[in-house]
Amino acid sequence: xxxxxxxxxxxxxxxxxxxxxxxxxxxxxxxxxxxxxxxxxxxxxxxxxxxxxxxxxxxxxxxxxxxxxxxxxxxxxxxxxxxxxxxxxxxxxxxxxxxxxxxxxxxxxxxxxxxxxxxxxxxxxxxxxxxxxxxxxxxxxxxxxxxxxxxxxxxxxxxxxxxxxxxxxxxxxxxxxxxxxxxxxxxxxxxxxxxxxxxxxxxxxxxxxxxxxxxxxxxxxxxxxxxxxxxxxxxxxx
Numbered sequence: 035x036x037x038x039x040x041x042x043x044x045x046x047x048x049x050x051x052x053x054x055x056x057x058x059x060x061x062x063x064x065x066x067x068x069x070x071x072x073x074x075x076x077x078x079x080x081x082x083x084x085x086x087x088x089x090x091x092x093x094x095x096x097x098x099x100x101x102x103x104x105x106x107x108x109x110x111x112x113x114x115x116x117x118x119x120x121x122x123x124x125x126x127x128x129x130x131x132x133x134x135x136x137x138x139x140x141x142x143x144x145x146x147x148x149x150x151x152x153x154x155x156x157x158x159x160x161x162x163x164x165x166x167x168x169x170x171x172x173x174x175x176x177x178x179x180x181x182x183x184x185x186x187x188x189x190x191x192x193x194x195x196x197x198x199x200x201x202x203x204x205x206x207x208x209x210x211x212x213x214x215x216x217x218x219x220x221x222x223x224x225x226x227x228x229x230x231x232x233x234x235x236x237x238x239x240x241x242x243x244x245x246x247x248x249x250x251x252x253x254x255x256x257x258x259x260x261x262x263x264x265x266x267x268x269x270x271x272x
């Protein structure tokens with residue numbers, strides 16, 4: 035579903051933010067992307083979703099190149115950034131309908147999806163209010179619902195649990211599992227290693243732009259915790 039092939043990204047001064055990394059996430063898999071601040075996680079994620087241009091390597095989503103067929107990739111992808119930047123002059127429901135219009139979602143279908151996830155996140159009664167009046171957590175919930183409207187084949191999230199209360203975080207975890215059960219793939223970054231260990235099928239650990247460990251969760255962790263593995267591989271990597 036997602037294939038990152040020999041991807042590199044350099045700063046204007048020539049220093050590489052990401053250096054020749056390759057990652058594959060199959061349909062039905064949840065892949066956690068972890069590393070210290072500045073390791074290259076957000077750079078990679080922004081390239082995957084088409085926000086950041088790149089010249090080295092390629093990224094394929096559902097068989098389509100992000101560089102050569104960006105619209106085809108965006109049709110099947112949803113992206114939730116770490117800081118949701120929504121149109122604050124709209125109400126929640128106006129924003130969700132705007133996103134649904136972009137993806138050409140039938141009115142009956144969107145109504146059902148918005149009701150389903152609005153109720154799950156306990157925000158349905160607030161969707162008539164202006165987004166400018168929302169807390170960070172409420173904005174995050176609207177961003178999540180907007181990402182789910184077109185039933186994406188690839189869901190990409192950057193620190194998705196930041197700003198969510200415990201109940202909303204649990205709801206999101208359940209939704210992520212549900213999506214993968216329906217054949218979607220999920221690629222997300224997080225600093226919450228306990229969550230990643232419980233949720234992910236696969237883990238990729240990145241340090242200073244290079245992958246230092248990757249594999250199936252069970253094979254990578256074995257009898258240790260993910261936190262132990264993370265500390266060991268990042269301290270030993272040059």
